[in-house]
Amino acid sequence: AFTPLLAAPTLEDVRSTALNSDEIAYDIVEGLTTEIGPRQGGTEAEARARAWSVAKLKSLGFDNVRIEEYQMPTWVRGEETAEIVAPFTQKLAVTALGNSGSTGDKGLEAEIVYFPTLEDLRSAPDGSLKGKIAFVSHSMMRTQDGSSYGAFGPARFVGPNIAAKKGAAAIVIRSAGTDYHRNPHTGNTNFDAGVTPIPAGALSIPDAENLERMLKRGKPVVMKLKLTPKNVGMHVSGNVLAEVKGSNPQLPIIVIACHLDSWDLGTGAIDDAAGCGIIAAAAKHLKTLGQPKRTVRLLWAGAEEVGIWGGKDYGSKHAAEPHALAMESDFGAGKVWAVDFTLPESASEQKAKIIAALAPLGVVPRKTPASGGADIGAIIAAQKLGIIDLQQDGTKYFDLHHTPDDTLDKIDKAEMRQNVAAWVSTLAIVANYEGQLKP
Amino acid sequence: AFTPLLAAPTLEDVRSTALNSDEIAYDIVEGLTTEIGPRQGGTEAEARARAWSVAKLKSLGFDNVRIEEYQMPTWVRGEETAEIVAPFTQKLAVTALGNSGSTGDKGLEAEIVYFPTLEDLRSAPDGSLKGKIAFVSHSMMRTQDGSSYGAFGPARFVGPNIAAKKGAAAIVIRSAGTDYHRNPHTGNTNFDAGVTPIPAGALSIPDAENLERMLKRGKPVVMKLKLTPKNVGMHVSGNVLAEVKGSNPQLPIIVIACHLDSWDLGTGAIDDAAGCGIIAAAAKHLKTLGQPKRTVRLLWAGAEEVGIWGGKDYGSKHAAEPHALAMESDFGAGKVWAVDFTLPESASEQKAKIIAALAPLGVVPRKTPASGGADIGAIIAAQKLGIIDLQQDGTKYFDLHHTPDDTLDKIDKAEMRQNVAAWVSTLAIVANYEGQLKP
Numbered sequence: 038a039f040t041p042l043l044a045a046p047t048l049e050d051v052r053s054t055a056l057n058s059d060e061i062a063y064d065i066v067e068g069l070t071t072e073i074g075p076r077q078g079g080t081e082a083e084a085r086a087r088a089w090s091v092a093k094l095k096s097l098g099f100d101n102v103r104i105e106e107y108q109m110p111t112w113v114r115g116e117e118t119a120e121i122v123a124p125f126t127q128k129l130a131v132t133a134l135g136n137s138g139s140t141g142d143k144g145l146e147a148e149i150v151y152f153p154t155l156e157d158l159r160s161a162p163d164g165s166l167k168g169k170i171a172f173v174s175h176s177m178m179r180t181q182d183g184s185s186y187g188a189f190g191p192a193r194f195v196g197p198n199i200a201a202k203k204g205a206a207a208i209v210i211r212s213a214g215t216d217y218h219r220n221p222h223t224g225n226t227n228f229d230a231g232v233t234p235i236p237a238g239a240l241s242i243p244d245a246e247n248l249e250r251m252l253k254r255g256k257p258v259v260m261k262l263k264l265t266p267k268n269v270g271m272h273v274s275g276n277v278l279a280e281v282k283g284s285n286p287q288l289p290i291i292v293i294a295c296h297l298d299s300w301d302l303g304t305g306a307i308d309d310a311a312g313c314g315i316i317a318a319a320a321k322h323l324k325t326l327g328q329p330k331r332t333v334r335l336l337w338a339g340a341e342e343v344g345i346w347g348g349k350d351y352g353s354k355h356a357a358e359p360h361a362l363a364m365e366s367d368f369g370a371g372k373v374w375a376v377d378f379t380l381p382e383s384a385s386e387q388k389a390k391i392i393a394a395l396a397p398l399g400v401v402p403r404k405t406p407a408s409g410g411a412d413i414g415a416i417i418a419a420q421k422l423g424i425i426d427l428q429q430d431g432t433k434y435f436d437l438h439h440t441p442d443d444t445l446d447k448i449d450k451a452e453m454r455q456n457v458a459a460w461v462s463t464l465a466i467v468a469n470y471e472g473q474l475k476p
Numbered sequence: 477a478f479t480p481l482l483a484a485p486t487l488e489d490v491r492s493t494a495l496n497s498d499e500i501a502y503d504i505v506e507g508l509t510t511e512i513g514p515r516q517g518g519t520e521a522e523a524r525a526r527a528w529s530v531a532k533l534k535s536l537g538f539d540n541v542r543i544e545e546y547q548m549p550t551w552v553r554g555e556e557t558a559e560i561v562a563p564f565t566q567k568l569a570v571t572a573l574g575n576s577g578s579t580g581d582k583g584l585e586a587e588i589v590y591f592p593t594l595e596d597l598r599s600a601p602d603g604s605l606k607g608k609i610a611f612v613s614h615s616m617m618r619t620q621d622g623s624s625y626g627a628f629g630p631a632r633f634v635g636p637n638i639a640a641k642k643g644a645a646a647i648v649i650r651s652a653g654t655d656y657h658r659n660p661h662t663g664n665t666n667f668d669a670g671v672t673p674i675p676a677g678a679l680s681i682p683d684a685e686n687l688e689r690m691l692k693r694g695k696p697v698v699m700k701l702k703l704t705p706k707n708v709g710m711h712v713s714g715n716v717l718a719e720v721k722g723s724n725p726q727l728p729i730i731v732i733a734c735h736l737d738s739w740d741l742g743t744g745a746i747d748d749a750a751g752c753g754i755i756a757a758a759a760k761h762l763k764t765l766g767q768p769k770r771t772v773r774l775l776w777a778g779a780e781e782v783g784i785w786g787g788k789d790y791g792s793k794h795a796a797e798p799h800a801l802a803m804e805s806d807f808g809a810g811k812v813w814a815v816d817f818t819l820p821e822s823a824s825e826q827k828a829k830i831i832a833a834l835a836p837l838g839v840v841p842r843k844t845p846a847s848g849g850a851d852i853g854a855i856i857a858a859q860k861l862g863i864i865d866l867q868q869d870g871t872k873y874f875d876l877h878h879t880p881d882d883t884l885d886k887i888d889k890a891e892m893r894q895n896v897a898a899w900v901s902t903l904a905i906v907a908n909y910e911g912q913l914k915p
């Protein structure tokens with residue numbers, strides 16, 4: 038009998054397998070959204086998600102699958118209603134922002150003061166908002182690279198703190214989103230030390246525009262707002278780690294990250310089960326090329342949404358362990374369209390190899406330096422790591438981001454497979470390169 | 477000084493004005509959604525909507541603007557939550573169907589029995605659902621003519637009654653809709669006399685599909701359901717009527733209808749402020765052609781959603797008053813794409829004129845007989861009226877129908893103007909035709 042000698046699979050073979058037939062990434066998103074659902078940092082649901090993840094990563098054959106726990110202060114949503122009571126009466130769809138204060142069970146009723154933009158709120162005289170509800174609007178456009186979030190997200194990130202300092206009783210913002218559904222976008226806000234958190238909510242975009250139309254009619258508009266979130270003290274959260282062990286334990290490792298927690302409103306499909314699916318699938322396909330030289334570590338971080346607790350914990354616990362490069366997937370499951378690098382000059386040949394490996398997937402190399410993501414921020418800062426960003430198309434991301442609509446049906450399997458193909462192509466090159474990766 | 481003799485406007489002029497610059501229809505939808513919002517039949521909000529409508533129709537210069545009140549039994553929504561408690565735990569987005577029974581404040585917890593279609597539920601043996609929650613799914617496709625609602629709507633219309641008769645403790649259905657948002661579709665259901673209403677809810681489509689995935693995993697699935705709607709007895713509702721008086725009071729009148737009430741979840745923009753805006757704008761533009769021969773009466777019907785109370789009241793109060801023709805607009809604000817007729821053979825020349833007047837708007841004549849709509853059903857039945865249906869494109873209608881997402885931003889002004897143009901073209905012909913219109 039004649040047994041043909043099978044050629045070892047090439048990078049091209051693995052990229053093609055991932056692109057055409059990966060099931061691992063989708064299976065992970067399907068499992069997390071169906072069997073766990075929402076999994077906010079610090080809650081019991083996040084603990085169930087960690088247990089689920091350990092079982093899944095072990096069944097995929099990864100090495101050193103484990104949980105690293107930490108404690109974190111936990112904020113949980115309560116009731117949330119908003120109603121215009123004068124000059125018209127109508128309920129509006131609202132959700133509390135993370136770290137929002139409470140109105141108390143009776144709610145509060147106050148006149149709306151309208152700020153078309155965050156800059157207008159910044160310009161309001163101190164004390165001018167005493168007893169009022171500030172309403173900050175804006176108009177966030179779709180952008181492929183997500184830059185509109187940087188421009189309009191601050192209404193959420195810092196608007197409540199500014200309004201609180203100016204004496205506002207509460208604040209509502211137009212959701213940082215690009216859709217037209219009655220599903221407000223939550224997300225964290227932060228108050229300076231010494232500033233008492235005021236109730237802070239996001240209106241859905243149709244509701245924010247309705248409120249603008251009411252204000253345009255020129256009469257004082259009064260809102261009754263009820264938000265009753267609570268700080269429930271310190272709770273356990275944790276990171277889930279897993280590895281593809283490298284053949285040379287002397288080489289600094291590569292860490293690839295996503296976050297396991299999600300906001301409580303949706304089931305966290307695009308944010309960020311997708312990222313966890315993509316990186317795990319890519320690491321699994323990587324193994325079909327044989328053992329890589331460097332260890333590739335998966336970090337499925339905990340409690341990102343509510344303060345990047347997992348990423349910070351990883352950065353401090355692993356500060357002394359040599360890392361070379363960090364990558365993160367946390368922008369949905371849209372196609373990778375661009376690649377950015379922060380690598381040393383000496384790695385320019387490797388960079389060219391990556392660009393060539395990504396070209397068949399339609400990926401554009403850019404001159405923007407790679408900056409990483411939230412969960413790898415601490416370890417990058419601690420060790421000045423190399424970074425590669427596989428930039429995803431975010432055109433539709435802010436339709437869904439932090440809303441109840443972040444569900445499995447929003448995942449395009451073919452686009453997610455393209456992500457897996459881009460990731461495994463990149464990992465195959467960097468994990469087998471023994472030279473310097475730190476810039 | 478020379479004063480040019482202005483030619484009287486033609487049908488073409490009026491059609492063109494409506495198509496290119498109508499503001500009346502949008503203004504009505506904007507006003508109702510902003511100043512009133514949800515306006516369920518029998519509620520105080522519907523009463524505010526009637527007062528608003530009287531003022532608006534008077535300001536537009538219509539004749540005989542008035543309210544005709546009636547009493548109706550009123551059902552109101554309570555709390556509504558659904559949670560899977562085994563083998564996984566996760567909340568699902570649910571809303572009660574109109575006429576649903578209550579679970580009581582403690583809710584009920586029971587195993588799900590899955591029926592992929594309504595036919596499967598019909599086939600379940602009597603008593604087999606004792607103590608269980610029936611879950612009826614289906615897969616409703618987009619259709620331009622709305623025929624999918626006729627095919628899959630029965631899961632809502634009669635599913636709860638069938639489940640109640642088979643002993644189910646409750647029923648949840650996959651919403652009768654075509655979107656993928658976490659906004660369930662409400663709508664009335666009906667129980668036979670002598671059948672005690674069971675709690676009956678609709679899950680959003682992402683939630684229904686999530687529940688199907690849970691069931692596919694093969695373990696018993698248990699839901700905790702809480703729906704606490706109430707029947708609050710008899711309340712006042714009413715129709716708003718207005719007219720363009722005809723020059724020949726001997727001629728039977730034309731009635732054109734929409735409904736003023738809306739479901740409580742959205743602001744009733746496409747269902748059916750749009751219809752009220754379209755018919756009022758068309759009637760207003762009609763007047764620029766001079767006084768029509770026949771009186772054209774606007775019927776802004778009350779309480780359609782919750783049992784067609786306004787349409788029935790109109791039919792009985794006006795049964796003795798001679799009518800010739802009825803038309804209705806209650807399918808959103810998408811373009812008119814087809815026209816159907818139920819007219820006598822003797823009116824075939826008028827029919828041809830209408831087809832010619834609609835052709836520049838892209839409207840297709842069909843052989844399907846016109847059947848009218850809910851609010852004109854009673855008067856048509858009482859007097860065997862002529863009917864013309866200006867069929868709207870419903871491709872996107874069931875993304876929004878009876879959900880919180882039915883808001884002003886969903887109105888395409890250009891498409892709504894095309895409706896106004898089609899309506900005024902049709903009215904200009906039938907309101908000035910003195911011959912028989914009854915088939």
Ligand SMILES: [Zn+2]
Pocket residue numbers: 296308309341367368
């Ligand atoms: Zn994220």
Ligand SMILES: [Zn+2]
Pocket residue numbers: 308342439
């Ligand atoms: Zn996020």
Ligand SMILES: [Zn+2]
Pocket residue numbers: 735747748780806807
């Ligand atoms: Zn309707």
Ligand SMILES: [Zn+2]
Pocket residue numbers: 747781878
């Ligand atoms: Zn309706």
